[in-house]
Amino acid sequence: MLGRTYAGQAARRPDMGHASMLRHDGRRAALAFLIVSLLMTLVTPLRAKDRPLSLVALGDSLTAGYGLPADAAFPVQLEAALKAKGHAVTVANAGVSGDTATGGLDRVEWSVPDGTDGVILELGANDMLRGTDPAVTERALDAIIATLKARGIPVLLAGMRAAPNLGPDYGKRFDAIYPRLASRYDLILYPFFLDGIAGDRSLNLADGLHPTKAGVARVVAGILPSVEDFLKRLRQGS
Structure with a gap:
């Protein structure tokens, strides 16, 4: 038992x-x-x-690097300057020489791929040189920004100014495009992409319109604080 x-x-x-x-x-x-x-x-x-941020520079020949080696173009120099300051970022070149704001609108969907964190929008110089009605330019830029906003992609707007020979009326109407769009969409605005180099022969190619490598470096130095503010806004939104 x-x-x-x-x-x-x-x-x-x-x-x-x-x-x-x-x-x-x-x-x-x-x-x-x-x-x-x-x-x-x-x-x-x-x-x-x-994580690294992915930017796209959507623009014309000023973005594309007209007349320059590939490594001297604005997106390449900007990316190098940002990395030198400790920013983890890539800047893709979506510049097309001769493009207008309307041309940029036609290709924005395939020029800015999914996964892009932000766009630097630099268009309108060719519109101005051709004397395009500023209302047409503004509608196209507005549509680009609205399209990107609908995709959840923020924009930094790089402005342009009219050449004096186009007259005061045209200049007033054209120059008002960029501040108005920036206010409408609450965008960071760099008022004049060619600030500091426009009219300076030493910083432009023989055509007097496109910056040299040193000219692009001056553009990058000018816009860099605005881009850093843009990156900060992107980080806060992530």
């Missing part, structure tokens, strides 16, 4: 021990899961803030 009782107890002990081990392992697994979940909660926002 005692033998049977002892044997029965002995037979049950392994099962009881196994159940205890399972409970212990379950608690350890639950604790590990909780720790991992907490770590992921803390780490994920940091990763989102630290």
Whole structure:
């Protein structure tokens, strides 16, 4: 009888021990899961803030780097300047020489791929040189910005100014395009893309319209604080 009782107890002990081990392992697994979940909660926002940002420079020959080696174009020099200041960013060149604002609108969907974090929009110089009605230019730029906004892609607007020979009336109407759009869409505005180099022969090619490599470097130095503000806005929104 005692033998049977002892044997029965002995037979049950392994099962009881196994159940205890399972409970212990379950608690350890639950604790590990909780720790991992907490770590992921803390780490994920940091990763989102630290990941490289992808910018696209959508523009005309001033963006494309007309007459310059590929490594001297605005997007390349801008990316290098940003990286030198510690920013994790890439700047893709979506500049097309001769493009107008309407031309940019026609290609914005395929020039700005999905996954783009922000766009530097530099268009309108060719409209101005051709004497295009400023209302046409503004409608096209407005549509580009609206299209990108609908895709959740913020815009930094690089402005242009009319040449004096086009007359004061045209100049007033054209120059008002960019501040008005920036106000309408709450955009960061760099008022004049060619600030500091327009009319300076030493910083322009022989045509007097397109910057040299040194001229592009001057453009980059001028716009850099605005781009850094733009990156800060992008990070805060991520």
